[in-house]
Amino acid sequence: MTRTALVIVSITIGAAIGASGFALFNASPLYSGTAASSEPAIQTPLYWVAPMDPAYRRDEPGKSPMGMDLIPVYEDASSTDDSPGTITVSPEVINNMGVRTAQVAFKSLKTQIDTVGYVGFNEDALVHVHPRVEGWLETLNIKVEGERVQKGDPLFSLYSPELVNAQNELLQTLEQDDKKLVQSAIERLRALQVPEPQIQALIKTREVQQTITILAPKSGVVEMLEVSEGFFVQPGNTIISIGPFDQVWVTAEVFERQASRVKKGDEVSMTLEHLPGQTWKGHVDYIYPVLDAVNRTMRVRMRFDNHQEQLKPNMFAQIRIHANTSEKALIVPRQAVIRSGSDDRVVLALGHGKFKSIAVVLGRSSHDEIEVLKGLNAGDEIVVSAQFLLDSESSITSDFVRMSDPGTSEPTQVWTEGTITHTNPHKRSITVEHKAIEKWQWPPMEMDFLVDKDVDFEDLTTGTVMHFEITRHQGEVVISTTHIMSKPAEVQAPKAQEHENHHGMDHSQHQMMNHGEDQ
Structure with missing residues (x-):
């Protein structure tokens, strides 16, 4: 075969192989144009924001001044149709934040009032x-x-x-x-x-x-x-x-806001520290008609059988009054509510990663639940975990905008995190070991704070870890908003969270008075 013929044959074979390869490439579904176009477009965050300070924004991932990971904020194509304050969070961030929701229920409120009392003789039988x-x-x-x-x-x-x-x-x-x-x-x-x-x-x-x-x-x-x-x-x-011993009286005190919920005949359970594992069942026998003007408490008398004569006069007891009501109302979990000095809020889960902070009006409350008088409907989904982080972003543009004076060189309100080491209900103050506050140039330290009157003092117990907002007012620093992150492990003895120096009682243990309570 001549050299020219050999070249022609080689070209022909190469062309055939190339054509076959091109046909196979175009036929492969792995690289088809249809498959490529079906892949979702990757969203790019608009910016990253600090969980504790929504005004702290960056153009790239990083850490907040408090050492927390910045949260990405994405643009939503439908955001123009949303009401003010609606935010959208990606599923990955929702998962990382540990967001959990619960449904607003229309049911009876199971109220439990925790307090302390003292055993005494049945004076009717004296x-x-x-x-x-x-x-x-x-x-x-x-x-x-x-x-x-x-x-x-x-x-x-x-x-x-x-x-x-x-x-x-x-x-x-x-x-x-x-x-x-x-x-x-x-x-x-x-x-x-x-x-x-x-x-x-x-x-x-x-x-x-x-x-x-x-x-x-x-x-x-x-x-x-x-x-x-x-x-x-x-x-x-x-x-x-x-005095006979087959039946005893136990006298306790409940706070003014709880008095209307206690009724004669309500069931009561009682425990004693020196007899662990035993519970006595009794009932409310009498509600004293006069409120203590100093302590703002109402005395309640309960009756317990004492056939084994284990209950002795002047014994200290932990009391739980089951002040249940048959009236139904809108009920939400207690941990879903964000309290501040000006209002109470919950974060509404709108679906498809959308959330919004809304103001609510609260009514009665129990140890675990709170009645909502206005702001929610039965069946609404609300956030019960990590809602504080969502609220910090939603509140910027929500219908109840929290404004600050841009001309001030130092903010009058800051958020931080800390652990409660001591409480003083008489002065409405707590001692908190908190993290550094960069905006005020405060190092990590332990210090005393006054608590705003609108903040539920019952939730502020020793060992509680929380996010809280500090407000400067007339030379004082006041805790104006709280969000409980975790509480210490509960002990058998019920506790109360507000403790006055009640008349005629030894108040060395009165910090246990919990009285789970009305707001």
Whole structure:
């Protein structure tokens, strides 16, 4: 074969191979134009924002001044149709933030009011022993308070000239054999508390007793002993008080905003620290009509059976009042609510990654739930986890814009994170170990803060980790908004979160008073 022919054959074979390869390439679905066009376009963030400070924006990922990852904000094609304050968050960010939602329910509010109380005698069953005549205590059979007595046991012996004269009158009528006079003399001795056995012994022996022995009118424990042997006593003097132990009273206090929710007959559960694992069931027996003007609390009396006599007067107890109501209302989880000094908000989940902060009006509350009077509808989805981060972005353009003076060189409000190390309900102040506040050039430290009156003090307990907003006002720093991140592990004893120096009670433990409560 000549050289020219060889070249022609080679060109022909190469062209055939190339044509085959081109056909195979175009036929492959892996690289088809249709497949390529079906891939979603990758969104590019408009900017990155600090979770704790929405005014802190950057053009690239990074860390906020508080060391938190910046959150990307994306443009949404439908954002022009959304109401002010609506934000859109990508699914990846929602997952990383741990966003959880719950549905607004229309149901009864299960209210539990936690407080503390003290065990006492059932005063309805207390018996007070008074002399009917004046005289002297010859013998006192009861020596100390707390001593147990049985019905019919001798309590004391009393010498009284009046009792001696009354016995002589009976003997004289017996000699006259006048039944009406005899019966009248016997009734007089009974009215003077002379025991029936001594009256019958007098009739039988015709001998006057110089002392009269007074017997216990019922079984129980001596609650009060005011005299000693040899005392001169008169009618009206209380010598001994005896209280039964089969049933006791427990007196507690609830805060003013909770008083309207407590009803007579409400079920009550009680625990004692020195008897762990045991729970007593009782009920509300009486609600005192007068509010304590100093402590702003209402006294509540409860009744408990005490057949095993484990409950002793003056014992300290943890109380939980189940003040349930049959009325239905819109109920949301307590952790969904963001509280500030000016309003209360929740973050509404609109679907498709859209969220918006909205203002709500709150009503009654329990340990875990809060009633919503205005702002939500049954079936709405609200955020119950990481809502603080969403709210910080939504609030910039929402219908309730939080404005600040751009001319001030230093902001009057800042957000930070910290852990509560101490609470002082009397002063409405807490001690917080917080992180650095760059805007105010504050280093990490532990310091005291006053708490705004609109912030729920019940949620602020020792060990609680929270985000909180600090506001400078007239030279003071006040916590104006809080968002609880985590609470310390609950102990068996219920706690209350506001504690006044309640009248007549030992308040060394009153910080336990939780009273889960109305806002």
